[in-house]
Amino acid sequence: MAKIESVNVKKIFKIKKGGNQYDELPALGGVDLKIEQGEFMVIVGPSGCGKSTFLDLVSGLTLPDSGTITIDGKPVTGPGLDRAIVFQQNALFPWRTTLENVEFGLESTNPDRDNRREIALDYLSLVGLSGYHNHYPHQLSGGMKQRVSIARALALNPDIMLMDEPLAALDAQTREFLQRDILRISKESHKTVLFITHSIDEAVFLGDKVAVMSARPGVIKEILDIPLTAEQRAEDDVVATKEFVQSRLILWKLLKEEVVKVQESQIRFQNQAVAQSPARGIGNGLINAVRVLTKI
Amino acid sequence: MESKEFIKKLKAYALKSSAIVAFILLWEAAPHLGLIDPIFIPPPSIIAAKIYQLLLSGELLVHTVASLERVFLGFIIALAVALPLGFLIGGWFKTFETAVDPLLQILGQANPFTLFPVFMALLGIGELSKIGIIYWVCQWPVLFNTVSGIKSVDPVYIKVGRSMGLTKFNLFKKVLLPAALPAVFTGIRMSAVFAFFMLIGAEMIGAHSGLGFLIIQSEAVFNMPKMYAAIVSVALLGIAINYVMLKLERRAMSWKEDVAV
Numbered sequence A: 001m002a003k004i005e006s007v008n009v010k011k012i013f014k015i016k017k018g019g020n021q022y023d024e025l026p027a028l029g030g031v032d033l034k035i036e037q038g039e040f041m042v043i044v045g046p047s048g049c050g051k052s053t054f055l056d057l058v059s060g061l062t063l064p065d066s067g068t069i070t071i072d073g074k075p076v077t078g079p080g081l082d083r084a085i086v087f088q089q090n091a092l093f094p095w096r097t098t099l100e101n102v103e104f105g106l107e108s109t110n111p112d113r114d115n116r117r118e119i120a121l122d123y124l125s126l127v128g129l130s131g132y133h134n135h136y137p138h139q140l141s142g143g144m145k146q147r148v149s150i151a152r153a154l155a156l157n158p159d160i161m162l163m164d165e166p167l168a169a170l171d172a173q174t175r176e177f178l179q180r181d182i183l184r185i186s187k188e189s190h191k192t193v194l195f196i197t198h199s200i201d202e203a204v205f206l207g208d209k210v211a212v213m214s215a216r217p218g219v220i221k222e223i224l225d226i227p228l229t230a231e232q233r234a235e236d237d238v239v240a241t242k243e244f245v246q247s248r249l250i251l252w253k254l255l256k257e258e259v260v261k262v263q264e265s266q267i268r269f270q271n272q273a274v275a276q277s278p279a280r281g282i283g284n285g286l287i288n289a290v291r292v293l294t295k296i
Numbered sequence B: 001m002e003s004k005e006f007i008k009k010l011k012a013y014a015l016k017s018s019a020i021v022a023f024i025l026l027w028e029a030a031p032h033l034g035l036i037d038p039i040f041i042p043p044p045s046i047i048a049a050k051i052y053q054l055l056l057s058g059e060l061l062v063h064t065v066a067s068l069e070r071v072f073l074g075f076i077i078a079l080a081v082a083l084p085l086g087f088l089i090g091g092w093f094k095t096f097e098t099a100v101d102p103l104l105q106i107l108g109q110a111n112p113f114t115l116f117p118v119f120m121a122l123l124g125i126g127e128l129s130k131i132g133i134i135y136w137v138c139q140w141p142v143l144f145n146t147v148s149g150i151k152s153v154d155p156v157y158i159k160v161g162r163s164m165g166l167t168k169f170n171l172f173k174k175v176l177l178p179a180a181l182p183a184v185f186t187g188i189r190m191s192a193v194f195a196f197f198m199l200i201g202a203e204m205i206g207a208h209s210g211l212g213f214l215i216i217q218s219e220a221v222f223n224m225p226k227m228y229a230a231i232v233s234v235a236l237l238g239i240a241i242n243y244v245m246l247k248l249e250r251r252a253m254s255w256k257e258d259v260a261v
């Protein structure tokens, strides 16, 4: 039985138009995805295609409009301590020290104060932050903050880690270090990981499998097995291996089609705007097209 | 090293207080130069001497205590009403909030001085109406800032809390409350300042004690030095209240990044 299974999951957002009028925004158009126990699954897709929406559904923070998501065969009906989320950035509580942040989830499950503290300190050292337990988030760098977020999620000892572009806001160097740590920790602790990114390199480096999501409404367009071994990934020159380069190229082609779709729909949208206000539309259309292309 | 630091600090203080010192010196010299009439605007030295004398006689203390008592009571009642109400409106009753917000905005905008006669008519001209009006003025900044503080809590904090299986109560206690605290404190500090403004006004209209009363009474008997002594005391007390509030705020939110204001 798959650890996580999503069958034909759809999500439609209702956007208030004023009064009792709603616009419907189909975010997910029937997502099918199976993730096995211990697997590192990465989802890539153009910006706004519904990746975060899907992750929220797996976490149980929101519920699908149709279709089902099951964990170990049981349908998800809400959040659960078997799943922990790491968000993109600034999700640490600024009023808590790093230690208190990591303890946060434990407070409802573990009444033993000293034991809680011990566990939290362990996880802080696991992510390479021992000695920083009394720092407040604003005293940490972006990379350190994400390390604390990861420790906070791990502290609950969940089976599943849900990570929504956790490294997107970091500089290239910090990002690479954290990617290696995430890979190491997830394999050592046998977690099942669902990881979202819009970086192809990150997807290839981390994923056992990479699922490519289509432009909105998002569906899984293709799932690619990444043939890299753990040993290869541990090497510094992993990006130069044949397997890495080939996977990268395949993903790039798949994604480009989706990005072009987004771009075309945006230009169509812009053209409507041009008809209404000729002066502003063309420039914006170009800027948007460039913006969408450079996102990947 | 240390003495250098000290001299640097001293210089900073000197620069900061230079305008104040210049102002006081000018004020002091003005009557001697025939620029102002010392009968109407006595020089600072006379005012200072008067304050000292009022302190010794205990008169200043009596009035200050009377004023502070009123501010404190009105302020505490306002907190007791507005804080829970703000959390309820901002946190749980979204529809209720939409319904009552316009009304609250109008009530909050009503100039409290114009409402003064209403309070006097309802509560008499004794202590009750003064405390009442202070309560009225204080509750709005607390209420509005609490509601908006709760409503503008970053949704990602709530997501983290919910994903970790927090009960509604714990979500409120551990996430909403601390996240909204900075905004709540802004409201509290604003209302402390308002309370003090309002109090002096209230005491000028009908009172037998308090600093506002002292100002009006001294003016009535044309005791200008005493009047100015009371005015300066009010100003100093206002500064002190603001200072204490700031200290409390810093203390409650020591986790905050230090930003120069």
Ligand SMILES: Nc1ncnc2c1ncn2[C@@H]1O[C@H](COP(=O)(O)OP(=O)(O)O)[C@@H](O)[C@H]1O
Binding pocket: A013, A014, A015, A025, A027, A045, A046, A047, A048, A049, A050, A051, A052, A053, A054, A216
């Ligand atoms: N709560 C919401 N209400 C309305 N629209 C939403 C909401 N959340 C996301 N959307 C829309 O759904 C689409 C997918 O969003 P998201 O899942 O965040 O995309 P991404 O793939 O970039 O993570 C976007 O067009 C976004 O604007």
Ligand SMILES: [Mg+2]
Binding pocket: A051, A052, A053, A164, A165
């Ligand atoms: Mg997203």
